[in-house]
Amino acid sequence: MELLVASAIGVLVACGVYLLLRGRTFPVVLGLTLLSYGVNVFIFVMGRLQSGAPPIIKPGAAGYADPLPQALVLTAIVIGFGMTAFVLALAVKARFALGNDHVDGVERSGPERVP
Amino acid sequence: MTLLLIILFPLLGAALPAVAVRWGRNASAGAAAGVTAIPLALLLFETPRVLAGGTIEAGWRWVPAIGLDLTFRLDGLGFLFALLILGIGLLVILYARYYLSQRDPVGRFYVFLLLFMGAMLGIVLSDNLLLLLVFWELTSLSSFLLIGYWKHHADARQGARMALAITGGGGLALLAGVLLLGHIVGSFELPVVLRSRELIQGSPLYLPMLTLILLGAFTKSAQFPFHFWLPHAMSAPTPVSAYLHSATMVKAGVFLLARLYPVLSGSDAWFYLVSGTGLVTLVFAAYVAMFKHDLKGLLAYSTISHLGLIMLLFGLSTPLAAVAGVFHIINHATFKASLFMAAGIIDHESGSRDMRRLNGLWKYMPHTATLAMVAAASMAGVPLFNGFLSKEMFFTEALELHQTGTLWWIVPAAATLAGVFAVAYSLRFIHDVFFNGEPVDLPRTPHEPPRWMKVPVEILVVLCLLVGIFPAYTVAPLLNVAAGSVLGGPLPEFDLAIWHGFTFPLLMSVVALSGGVLVYFALQYRFNLHMIVQSPSPGRRFYNRGLAWLTGLSEIVTGGLQNGSLQRYLALLVTVILLAGAFPFWQLGWYSGSRSPGMMDGGSGVAWLLLVVSAACTVIWHRQRLLALVFVGVTGLMVSLIFVRFSAPDLALTQILVEVVSIILLLLALYLLPQTTPRESSVTRRMRDAGLAVAAGLGAAGLVWAVLTRPQDTISGFFLEQSVPGGGGSNVVNVILVDFRGFDTFGEIIVLAIAALGIYAMIGGLRVERPALDPARRPWAADSHPLLLRVASRILLPLALMVSVYLLLRGHNEPGGGFIAGLVTAVALITQYLASGIAWTEARLRLDHQRMIGIGVLIAALTGVASWFFGAPFLTSAFAHWHLPVLGELPLASAMIFDLGVYLTVVATTMLMLVTLGKIGAREEV
Secondary structure (H helix, E strand, C coil): HHHHHHHHHHHHHHHHHHHHCCCEHHHHHHHHHHHHHHHHHHHHCCCCCCCCCCCCCCCCCCCCHHHHHHHEEEEEHHHHHHHHHHHHHHHHHHHHHHHEEEEECCCCCCCCCCC | CHHHHHHHHHHHHHHHHHHHHHHHHHHHHHHHHHHHHHHHHHHHHHHHHHHCCCCCCEEEEEEHHHCCEEEEEHHHHHHHHHHHHHHHHHHHHHHHHCCCCCCCCCHHHHHHHHHHHHHHHHHHEEEEEEHHHHHHHHHHHHHHHHHHHCCCHHHHHHHHHCCCCCCCEEHHHHHHHHHHHHHHCEEEEEEEHHHHHHHHHHHHHHHHHHHHHHHHHHCCCCCCCCCCCHHHHHCCCHHHHHHHHHCCCHHHHHHHHHHHHHCCCCCCCHHHHHHHHHHHHHHHHHHHHHHCCCCHHHHHHHHHHHHHHHHHHHHHCCHHHHHHHHHHHHHHHHHHHHHHHHHHHHHHHHHCCCCCCCCCCHHHHHHHHHHHHHHHHHHHHHCHHHHHHHHHHHHHHCCCCCCCCHHHHHHHHHHHHHHHHHHHHHHHHHHHHHHHCCCCHHHHHHCCHHHHHHHHHHHHHHHHHHHCCCHHHHHHHHHHHHHHHHHHCCCCCCCCCCCCCHHHHHHHHHHHHHHHHHHHHEEEEEHCCCHHHCCCCCCHHHHHHHHHHHHHHHHHHHHCCCEEEEEEHHHHHHHHHHHHHHHHHHHHHCCCCCCCCCCCCHHHHHHHHHHHHHHHHHHHHCCHHHHHHHHHHHHHHHHHHHHHHCHHHHHHHHHHHHHHHHHHHHHHHHHHHEEEECCCCCCCHHHHHHHHHHHHHHHHHHHHHHHHCCCCCHHHHHCCCCCHHHEEEEEHHHHHHHHHHHHHHHHHHCCCCCCCHHHHHHHHCCCCCCCCCCCCCCEEECCCCCCCHHHHHHHHHHHHHHHHHHHHCCHHHHHHHHHHHHHHHHHHHHHHHHHHHHHHHHHHHCCCCHHHHHHHHHHHHHHHHHHHHHHCCCCCCCEEEEECCEEEEEEEEHHHHHHHHHHHHHHHHHHHHHHHHHCCCCCCCC
């Protein structure tokens, strides 16, 4: 199970980073979304994997999952949404202010050089 | 308290001259003089105690955590320096009153001067090395202001910058050295440090520490090869030069060595570094000084040479040499200050400092000439003047040297040679200026200066003579206590007499005097001294080249890193993170922990497959933006399943809701952006990015694996135990959010609010042409608000709102809470916008989102503030159980009111974000 989780996070991060390095705003936003999925799950599983033990105090419960990473991730999800929204607004504004949707604000003709 | 006052008077009183200048230049000078005279009086009041060998200490705690305290001490050495700083400072203030012209802003001059004076006093009275360092840097800064006082002159600005760069750079070295010293000793307090000689000298860090501290001292005291800033600082007004380069600024380096002499001296490293540098500086600068045509240039190099002499004396590490060093500090301060002032008078009254034009001034200003002659004689070391006494002691000590073995003759020979040069340049100062023919077209006809301008020079010259003729009755007590605190032990036997009989040092003096006279006249009449033009010093060229090189380097680095391409920044960022993350792996080795992994089940396997495939598909089809968006949605749903699977119902709810809102948001944005991404990256770049991405993914996966296979050590036990008794709720996650870590949550809703308002400010009201056709050239759906959707959404609205209220109320005990309920409400409302259009919805739903955000944040804040009225810290929660009809037992915690604030903020921010984006390009509805 741990292997599944670890590899899933790895895939999310890898896909996120690749899209993050693209040249247009929309894929970058998608990459950011994927990356934040990966990071959120990463923080979440720092409390280890526990099945059927939600951190809600009940008499007779056998054990509880770690509530602290959950609380951290909950706000992280909401903040992540706020960030995505802000970046999108930036992308829309940039597109109409600059006439293109390249992250550098300049559309380059032809394939780019590798820096 | 007295000590603190002595320092604070000039520092705080520095503002007075600037204010007083409204009532004229005399008032300004008077204010400055008063601010100097009071601490001088305070200091003199302590004279009996200090001369009796006492040390006055005072201290206040400042930053004990780093060992920095406001501790001061007044011992013999500090007393001597404070006396020089305040005494000569007072004379300089008087002198500057007449020196500065009507056009110069007098108030500012005195402000800078007093700041500098306070900083210098701080150095010499500090009992804590870090505190000393603070004042040290203050002197660098305030001397920068003083040297650059005539800021309209390019050379003044350059000189000031150079002085700051060299002495400031040295200050950094000194900081490192002092930190090392503090590390060795374990304290920055001087009394502790001064007791730890064996510990310090035995430490393996002794040599680096010594080198760094010496770097600080050498740069400040203008030792070779850092000397070149001092001649350039001559572009300052002459009172500044008289002050900085006689008694204060450049003496700070010497002072530091004297201060640390008991613990640092005596080692071979100290001997070779300090006396070697001093010796080279002494001879080299004295040689250069002879060829300077500028009066102040000559004095500048002479100052460097004399500082080298003092360094050399301290380097010799014999008790008598240290005494001679302290003695020469006093003598040099008096004769050099008076010489600078005399040079200033000559410049002021004749309009030139060039010795090729200044000739035969004896006829015009005999009084000034007499004063200058006495001071110059002292500088040359002529008997009956104070310079002679310390120079004799120096010659004596040079002969007593044992460390150099068979090369014993080097130091005495070099000392005599430097003596020859010193006599030659002193003679030149007098002969070239006051005799040697007639003036060569001077701008003004020279005449004697105003009466009071000469008074400071007269006082200093009288001191030179008194000390020179009656040393035992004048300077001896002061010298004894000052040298005593340098040595930190018993004083050696010495005799401050003019006549010691026919000794070898006397012979050296005679050689120096006669040799100097010979050299000067030979240069003047044989080699036509006035025609010799020296090339600018190599130090300055080196400095300029180094500066240009540094600027160029910084341009290259900045240009390389900050080329304006976000892609490059991100690639660099990822690379750096990878390297930083790889380091511990490389260091600790990669291995899995002892914890055995849990069993996998079929459902999880399917979800994993879906997640991996959808994430991969997002990347593969990222050019087809709508398609990629669908895949991102699937990925997000799988992530929420992860939360469900591993016991996080709150997270799962939040994730699903945020997913819905995000997808709507992305769709709205996509409508306004191109639908496809052009293919523009080269293959190499894509390969590079793929490499980075795979490495990052492997790193993250490896990290997770390494953590998950290790046992957990968590602080969550506290939260689980305290949730019900302390927070009044059984949903621990929610209790953490609104209670234990409520302040975090408060900050986070503010961030959300700022993001939403930022979006509104950025694109609110943006009007763009709405495309009539989609990219495939099909018209957008004719029926933009289908009937069935409209009807269904209206029925759903009250239900959804009810659910959200339920989630909000129960959130403290069951999955739910402000964030989740807020998102549910937002989704319900957004559905109305989607189904019925903006105009229809806004006509019926009058919500002022901005105001609602404000109310939400305010409610949260007031809940927090309310706890103050019960004497508890911000956001302390209280709770009670209420019995309500129908709903039954309902625990109500004040944290729930806070959660209400969270709820309102989340609803309003989400709505504001979506509606703002949705309104762009929307056509007026028919």
